[in-house]
Amino acid sequence: xxxxxxxxxxxxxxxxxxxxxxxxxxxxxxxxxxxxxxxxxxxxxxxxxxxxxxxxxxxxxxxxxxxxxxxxxxxxxxxxxxxxxxxxxxxxxxxxxxxxxxxxxxxxxxxxxxxxxxxxxxxxxxxxxxxxxxxxxxxxxxxxxxxxxxxxxxxxxxxxxxxxxxxxxxxxxxxxxxxxxxxxxxxxxxxxxxxxxxxxxxxxxxxxxxxxxxxxxxxxxxxxxxxxxxxxxxxxxxxxxxxxxxxxxxxxxxxxxxxxxxxxxxxxxxxxxxxxxxxxxxxxxxxxxxxxxxxxxxxxxxxxxxxxxxxxxxxxxxxxxxxxxxxxxxxxxxxxxxxxxxxxxxxxxxxxxxxxxxxxxxxxxxxxxxxxxxxxxxxxxxxxxxxxxxxxxxxxxxxxxxxxxxxxxxxxxxxxx
Ligand SMILES: Nc1ncnc2c1ncn2[C@@H]1O[C@H](COP(=O)(O)OP(=O)(O)O)[C@@H](O)[C@H]1O
Ligand SMILES: [Mg+2]
Numbered sequence: 001x002x003x004x005x006x007x008x009x010x011x012x013x014x015x016x017x018x019x020x021x022x023x024x025x026x027x028x029x030x031x032x033x034x035x036x037x038x039x040x041x042x043x044x045x046x047x048x049x050x051x052x053x054x055x056x057x058x059x060x061x062x063x064x065x066x067x068x069x070x071x072x073x074x075x076x077x078x079x080x081x082x083x084x085x086x087x088x089x090x091x092x093x094x095x096x097x098x099x100x101x102x103x104x105x106x107x108x109x110x111x112x113x114x115x116x117x118x119x120x121x122x123x124x125x126x127x128x129x130x131x132x133x134x135x136x137x138x139x140x141x142x143x144x145x146x147x148x149x150x151x152x153x154x155x156x157x158x159x160x161x162x163x164x165x166x167x168x169x170x171x172x173x174x175x176x177x178x179x180x181x182x183x184x185x186x187x188x189x190x191x192x193x194x195x196x197x198x199x200x201x202x203x204x205x206x207x208x209x210x211x212x213x214x215x216x217x218x219x220x221x222x223x224x225x226x227x228x229x230x231x232x233x234x235x236x237x238x239x240x241x242x243x244x245x246x247x248x249x250x251x252x253x254x255x256x257x258x259x260x261x262x263x264x265x266x267x268x269x270x271x272x273x274x275x276x277x278x279x280x281x282x283x284x285x286x287x288x289x290x291x292x293x294x295x296x297x298x299x300x301x302x303x304x305x306x307x308x309x310x311x312x313x314x315x316x317x318x319x320x321x322x323x324x325x326x327x328x329x330x331x332x333x334x335x336x337x338x339x340x341x342x343x344x345x346x347x348x349x350x351x352x353x354x355x356x357x358x359x360x361x362x363x364x365x366x367x368x369x370x371x372x373x374x375x376x377x378x379x380x381x382x383x384x385x386x387x388x389x390x391x392x393x394x395x396x397x398x399x400x401x402x403x404x405x406x407x408x409x410x411x412x413x414x415x416x417x
Pocket of ligand 1: 328357359363
């Protein structure tokens with residue numbers, strides 16, 4: 001091949017690989033050659049948004065690592081063993097793998113039967129070693145760009161059964177836990193354009209945000225939305241509300257569709273902070289979400305509203321996991337309250353969390369522009385937010401949570417799903 005032809009071939013290959021979204025990728029290699037190829041792949045421009053970690057130890061190390069930690073978006077496993085060893089190893093990995101995690105295997109055998117068995121076990125791709133940098137880039141990017149690829153992002157919609165019940169606070173703290181504890185790239189989308197508090201809560205004052213997108217629908221694509229995000233922490237970004245009143249915010253039913261779709265293409269977790277309103281777009285955005293959390297305070301109006309919302313959303317989403325609800329602002333001194341058990345009876349499900357009224361910590365966090373876990377990581381309510389993060393990202397049914405008090409609720413949710 002001449003140099004020019006070679007350059008053309010490289011160019012040709014490069015053109016067909018779409019960049020990887022902001023996914024987390026962890027590789028468990030057995031040989032230094034493969035580790036080097038994966039490392040080089042991580043430095044490729046198409047992988048610049050992804051977070052890549054490489055370890056040695058192959059499948060055994062992977063199964064060990066995930067027996068008490070949530071799994072990333074993608075796991076790459078190198079196995080130099082025989083076909084049977086690979087399959088047995090994968091079976092042990094499957095026990096600790098969270099739903100939605102994609103597995104790529106790098107092995108030595110060019111064997112159709114093995115390939116079939118791997119596919120049957122849900123392995124997304126099988127590469128035959130020795131692998132080159134581009135093989136790895138292509139495999140990772142291909143997981144998300146193939147025409148039949150599942151969208152990367154999971155959308156979690158949070159709304160209050162009334163205004164002021166702490167829905168935004170809960171949404172922001174859960175998003176923080178998803179980013180910080182599960183290490184999934186997360187974006188909080190503040191849909192309360194006039195009065196949203198996500199900027200305040202994360203101590204951010206961005207000059208642009210969701211208004212730039214929703215008022216310029218023709219410009220919306222992944223790259224445009226990307227520029228509107230402000231980075232809060234390593235894995236957490238914010239699509240902020242302007243919280244100014246010069247404009248009014250009347251939107252059509254589909255106003256936020258393309259924004260959410262763009263986010264879904266690159267962000268593993270999208271938390272929608274939906275204001276307490278009942279409009280075409282709030283209803284539509286809720287129904288379209290992957291998971292819904294309704295936040296209610298323990299009084300009669302909240303009970304009625306939560307019931308109406310849950311009934312409507314359950315009917316509109318008969319094939320989805322049921323929307324969940326949590327109680328917030330519980331046990332205000334001297335205040336008569338409706339008991340969680342009565343909520344459960346009326347709503348047909350237990351609350352997924354009961355968050356006490358704690359003006360001291362919530363007030364301090366809000367005034368400092370901090371999350372509860374930043375203020376006090378060991379606080380009981382910070383742990384509740386971590387559990388909600390696990391549950392809402394589908395990472396609850398394994399491991400840590402098994403031994404927690406939370407487990408019965410998860411079991412129940414699974415049964416009612
Ligand atoms: N569990 C709680 N205990 C005490 N204060 C809380 C609690 N949850 C939220 N708050 C406070 O309640 C106020 C309203 O919260 P916010 O999240 O803005 O409500 P919403 O989004 O439902 O309107 C905020 O000042 C917040 O700090
Ligand atoms: Mg709010």
